[in-house]
Amino acid sequence: MSVHTMETLTLFNNEPYRRAFSAMVIAVVDNAVVLEHTLFYPTGGGQPGDTGHFTLADGTRIEVIGTVRDPLLPSIIWHQVQHCPPHLCTGAMINAQLDWERRYQHMKMHTCLHLLGAIIDAPVTGCSISADKGRLDFDLPEMTLDKDSVTRDLNALIEQAIPVTTLSMPASEYPALLETTGSKTDKPPAIQGELRMVEVIGIDIQPCGGTHVQNTREIGRVFCDKIEKKSRTNRRVILRFE
Known part of the structure; x- marks a missing residue:
């Protein structure tokens, strides 16, 4: 999928109290991940981006340390991760959990x-x-x-x-x-x-x-x-x- 055709559907505005979701990965670049949809709020309007973690099918836990919009294509939301394992790739399904208290x-x-x-x-x-x-x-x-x-x-x-x-x-x-x-x-x-x-x-x-x-x-x-x-x-x- 071309980056110009990607778009992250936002769940956080309609479901601000929801804490967890599942989604498919649609892009991985270095230590940043784009999902098909997300509850993670991206930095903006004075409010910090959300943190939390992903869990892969094999149980691998991936810490999400920040969330931002793409500077050129704001419809794309990047989840910044602490470490991106090799098997986290486009098409993978993840379970995601917000740091809800924060x-x-x-x-x-x-x-x-x-x-x-x-x-x-x-x-x-x-x-x-x-x-x-x-x-x-x-x-x-x-x-x-x-x-x-x-x-x-x-x-x-x-x-x-x-x-x-x-x-x-x-x-x-x-x-x-x-x-x-x-x-x-x-x-x-x-x-x-x-x-x-x-x-x-x-x-x-x-x-x-x-x-x-x-x-x-x-x-x-x-x-x-x-x-x-x-x-x-x-x-x-x-x-x-x-």
Whole structure:
């Protein structure tokens, strides 16, 4: 199969809580593997790529140490493996398992950052997520943020057990949504003219390709660890789980 005709079907957006799957290998290059479909989220939107492991038919275990999209053909997802045995080849069937605890932490923090963006009235200029913390950068010239207030307001939203849903909308409708919702992203990526939107019902709606929890209460308690001045107009807000 030519690399130009390959495509990885993504399972993680529709099944973010699923932890294991089986798939056929469609490409192997050095220590990187492409599967016909995958639950492994590839690095993007501030969310790290998933890790986990593959198991071959003979019981061989292969550690997956990262997941990325192809830089030239983003429909292809590469699973970076620690060591690629000679018998892992195109056409082989594998069983795959996510490092679920790590992924679930990413899901909780990603949703929490959407809440943070909703309570701070300023454009978002950067984002980063890890298993124990997350941060957003805001275009905010004046230092008007307070750690205790951010912590209090976030936990108040989390405790409301607000549903989180996804939907698709035509990219052409996004400018109107931007005006009515105060969405912080003005140039979201579109796939075949459609945007994947993540909505915290009644609180926030944003274009996002990441994985999220279904209810804000799943996030648990968080606290604002630090607010940093990164430049004259940039403020970084760092959150951690309690």
